[in-house]
Amino acid sequence: MNFIQEAKTLVKVNIRDYGMYIALFVIMLAFSIMTDGLFMSSRNISNLLDATGYTAVLAVGMTLVIVIRHIDLSVGFAAGFMGAIAAILLTQGGVPVYLTIPIILALGVVIGMFNGVLVASIGIPSFVASLAGMLIFRGALLRVTEKTGTINIKDEHFNAIGNGFIPSGAEVGGLNLSSLILGVVVIALYVYFETSKRRNKLKYHFEVVSSRIFALKLVFVSAIVAYITWIIAGYNGFSWTVIVMLGVVVVYHFLTTKTVLGRHIYAVGSNPEAAHLSGINVKKITYFVFGSMGMLAALSGILFTARLQSATTTAGTLFELDAIAAAYVGGVSSAGGVGKVTGSIIGAIVMASLTSGMNLMGVGISYQYMIRGGVLAAAVIFDVMTRKKRG
Numbered sequence: 001m002n003f004i005q006e007a008k009t010l011v012k013v014n015i016r017d018y019g020m021y022i023a024l025f026v027i028m029l030a031f032s033i034m035t036d037g038l039f040m041s042s043r044n045i046s047n048l049l050d051a052t053g054y055t056a057v058l059a060v061g062m063t064l065v066i067v068i069r070h071i072d073l074s075v076g077f078a079a080g081f082m083g084a085i086a087a088i089l090l091t092q093g094g095v096p097v098y099l100t101i102p103i104i105l106a107l108g109v110v111i112g113m114f115n116g117v118l119v120a121s122i123g124i125p126s127f128v129a130s131l132a133g134m135l136i137f138r139g140a141l142l143r144v145t146e147k148t149g150t151i152n153i154k155d156e157h158f159n160a161i162g163n164g165f166i167p168s169g170a171e172v173g174g175l176n177l178s179s180l181i182l183g184v185v186v187i188a189l190y191v192y193f194e195t196s197k198r199r200n201k202l203k204y205h206f207e208v209v210s211s212r213i214f215a216l217k218l219v220f221v222s223a224i225v226a227y228i229t230w231i232i233a234g235y236n237g238f239s240w241t242v243i244v245m246l247g248v249v250v251v252y253h254f255l256t257t258k259t260v261l262g263r264h265i266y267a268v269g270s271n272p273e274a275a276h277l278s279g280i281n282v283k284k285i286t287y288f289v290f291g292s293m294g295m296l297a298a299l300s301g302i303l304f305t306a307r308l309q310s311a312t313t314t315a316g317t318l319f320e321l322d323a324i325a326a327a328y329v330g331g332v333s334s335a336g337g338v339g340k341v342t343g344s345i346i347g348a349i350v351m352a353s354l355t356s357g358m359n360l361m362g363v364g365i366s367y368q369y370m371i372r373g374g375v376l377a378a379a380v381i382f383d384v385m386t387r388k389k390r391g
Contacts, residue, residue, distance in 0.1 A: 019382065020331055020346045027350060031357030039357055042235035045228070048356045049349075050162075053241035054079070054303040056348035058323035059330065060252050061296035063344040064289045066327055067269040069336035070119060070126035072290065073320050074133030075297040078111055080316025081141040083301030087151040087311035088144060090158060097158045104298045112294020113287055120286035134320070142313055151311040162306030165236040166243060175230070176237030183229025186246075187222045194218060241303055245345070248296070252341040265289065270337030325372070326351055329379040351375070 031039040038044060058075055065072050086104045089095040095103070111133075118129040145151060153159060168176040194217075201208050208214070232238055256262035267275040268285045276282050300319065305311050330347025332339030351372060358368050 020329065020343055020350065024346055024350050024353065027353050027357065031353065031360070035357065035360045038360055040231065042231050044356065045231050046235045046239065048352055050239050050241045050307065052348050052352040053245050054300040054307070055319065055322045055326060055352070056245050056345050057248055057296050057300045057303065058319060059326035059344040059348045060248055060341045061293035062323040063327045063330065063332050063339045063341055064265060065293050066332045067265060067336055067339045068286060068289050069269055069272070071130060072115060072126065072293050073130040074115065074137055075293060075323060076316040076319030077134050077137035077141055078294065078316070079297045079301035079304065079319055081137045081144070081301070082108055082298045083305030083315055084141055084144050084151060084311035086302055086305055087153050090153055090155050091151060097155055100158070101302060104302060105295050108294040108298025109291045110294070112291040112297070115294070116287040116290030119290065120283040141316065145311060145313045149313055153305070153309050159306050159309045161240050161244070162303055163309070165239050168237055175233040179229060179233040179237035182238055183225060187225050190221060190225070191218055241307070244299070244303065249341060249345055256341060261288070266337055322351065325376045328376060328383070333383055334380060
């Protein structure tokens with residue numbers, strides 16, 4: 001009985017963190033039942049994760065932007081524009097893919113830093129500055145694609161980023177061996193880091209959950225990762241898009257949880273004035289966050305362009321709204337100072353799962369928009385209500 005009570009208390013106290021995982025589980029279970037298991041098929045889950053990639057990458061950057069109490073509406077068309085520039089470099093400039101990608105990422109940093117300067121140094125509200133950027137990049141995208149409308153890319157290495165899969169090496173029972181190994185490595189790393197974190201807390205006499213609850217958490221998360229790995233390994237294995245997405249999550253999770261810079265970002269988001277008085281350079285933090293957002297927008301543009309194997313005049317449309325929705329559904333607070341990059345990835349998968357499930361069920365596009373809007377509104381209402389309770 002004490003075990004059950006402790007579990008309930010743990011969920012209640014950490015409802016912001018656990019709520020999104022519970023919602024994702026319920027959504028997947030519901031769609032799996034309503035589609036007679038088609039939703040959880042290897043092909044559909046693989047396609048769902050691939051379609052989530054470019055949005056998830058944007059959502060990670062958007063989470064940090066919202067954490068410091070700003071917004072960036074320019075990232076959608078910025079991603080489309082930089083994807084088009086990548087296509088031009090590859091097809092018309094003859095630039096090899098191993099140079100094109102760093103060039104585009106560097107361009108993204110410059111674009112993001114420009115927004116940061118407008119916001120932090122000149123004092124223009126981020127909504128207005130990024131809205132201007134959105135219009136500029138929309139026009140720039142139309143300008144560079146106006147001759148053909150579509151720039152087709154025939155570079156196999158570049159296109160593999162959005163459509164290729166990691167080499168299987170061999171198969172075990174019809175399952176992709178390399179993907180199985182990757183899943184085992186992810187589980188092992190998760191268990192190691194969680195155990196290490198718990199050990200450090202005990203060392204400094206911090207409060208931790210009981211051993212039984214901790215073991216249950218490890219088993220539950222490991223089982224989910226193992227199940228998803230098994231499903232994906234039954235198709236073509238992990239795609240390069242998923243590998244890139246996981247890489248971004250690992251880097252930014254480490255940055256935000258294990259570094260001084262990460263702590264400064266959340267300090268600025270919680271109270272910019274107090275952060276400034278404590279010696280934190282708020283302007284530099286703003287520059288970094290917007291520069292990082294620009295780089296991730298460039299990466300998103302690369303993923304999307306590679307997935308389509310072409311650059312189009314409509315690339316980037318509504319990307320920024322999808323990223324903002326994913327960040328809020330993933331638990332970022334509209335008041336700033338709260339939000340995790342892992343949550344933003346889950347938020348992106350939640351929104352993609354809704355779209356995928358409704359498509360499989362034949363739900364009309366008009367109803368899809370309304371349902372997704374309702375989910376976003378519910379996420380923000382949930383955030384406001386939990387903050388009131390804590391207050």
